[in-house]
Amino acid sequence: MAVPITFENVGFTYQPNTPFEVKVLENINLSLPEGKVTAIIGHTGSGKSTLIQHLNVLLKPTKGKVWIDGREISANSDNKQLKSLRKKIGVVFQFPESQLFEETIIKDVMFGPMNFGIEEEEAERIAKEKLALVGIDEELFERSPFDLSGGQMRRVAIAGVLALEPEVLVLDEPTAGLDPKGQFQMLEMFMELQRKKGLTLVLVTHQMDDVAQYADQVVVMEKGQIVKQGKPIEIFADPTWLKEKQLGLPTTLEFLEQLNSALPYDLYQYIEEIPLTVNQLSASIFKLSKLPKV
């Protein structure tokens, strides 16, 4: 279960050598820790989505090399050799519900595995399993995907990607446009899957709370370059820097910032470690307070 992915001086330009040329990525050096969660954050248009299209070779770098599972991918790599890589790396694109097309939900989920040569019965078994995993009722399996609500369509589409049984799972804003409960359930489901199967997970998101809560490694992108890379604690240690990059703070830090500005002294000198989750925050505040211990 290990698919090492490394970027080596990767650059990518759309429509090179034309007046429409757009440089999107420059000088990307990155390696994804296996079996860990990497969050990619950055302002809109910073090249996040282009970067993740390199992960399963939908795009090939115009400069530099990407190493996936020991295979070198550069500008001249042959397309035909790359299909087997795509099975190992599942990508859930933004608004994945737009990829549904089959007559029935189950067929749509089976579509991916069958493209990679899995027998029909086996594909059906996998599809049922994944649909149950994302919380779609069995009675819906034979219905058309277009009868479903937006949230359910999203689940079916995600099941379609999970059905490939990828070893690396890439999520491009998987919860955008879902209600709060749906967002929470969906992310929890992904994280549980990640822990259980030891997946390498890449999460592109604007939700700093999710980054703080789930990520092992954070990559900050700006204008097609990686400007910072490290553990969430290191990334969130400098709120002013983050605001400069037009990125938000996790709610916990937002709260501390406000509390700090209301206090006559610097609160941070009394806090040992920056709290990234609500639990950590309440613990830090509890330590600070001079409440009698219960």
Place this chain on the structure above:
Amino acid sequence: MSDKILMGRYIQLESVIHQLDPRTKLMATFYFILIVFLADNLLAYGVLLGLILLAVFLSDIPIGFFLNGLKPMFWIIFFTVIFQVLFTQGGTVYFQLGPMMITSLGLMNGLYIFLRLFLIIMMSTILTLTTAPLELTDGIEHLMRPLTKLGFPSHEVALMLSIALRYVPTLLDEAQTIMNAQRARGVEFDEGSIMDRMKAIIPILVPLFISAFNRAEELATAMEARGYQGAEGRTKYRQLAYGKNDLFALTLLGIVTVLILFLRFY
């Protein structure tokens, strides 16, 4: 692939040609295509070629760019010219093989066909490269206005045109996104037999149609909510106005017409 096709693209610049009224450019293009067929000798084609070169020069777009854009058309032009050369009879015969022969008239005809196609493609490329799609629809709507008296729904046609043009890039993006999503699920678009490739289109086509339906519904609702009720009683935000340069352009075309008629009949 679609990166290389130049027709239908727009490049935003501030050149003389860019600032012409879209109606002038539309009329000029259609008119130009007509007079291309009037020309029947090399001198006349020379005049037209000169006009095109002037327009290219005034458009501030490098000529190499136009020539690059002609590349996809190369085979069409090439075949037409070859057929013209091989199957035209008359004049001095240079070479003959069965029904095929190369004659002086054939070579002349081949050259004319080549020049005509070249001139027409260049002119329409100048039109689309220098005129924003919305300006184009505005121009078309204006030019079609006289037809309203005959019961022709010029406003509706123009509205459909501008919405269609507005959604071309959006739908292209969407098609790209869907293609990527399906490729990630193991669909290969450039492999296998023709049948396989045609089957691979379905997973793109169905979602694309569905999303177009949804988009149309949402757009119609949004338009109604903003008080759209059809052509009647609407005012215009973008006003078209002829300027001095439009007069020059049309005069120039007039002069060219006179020149060509002169060269044809005297």
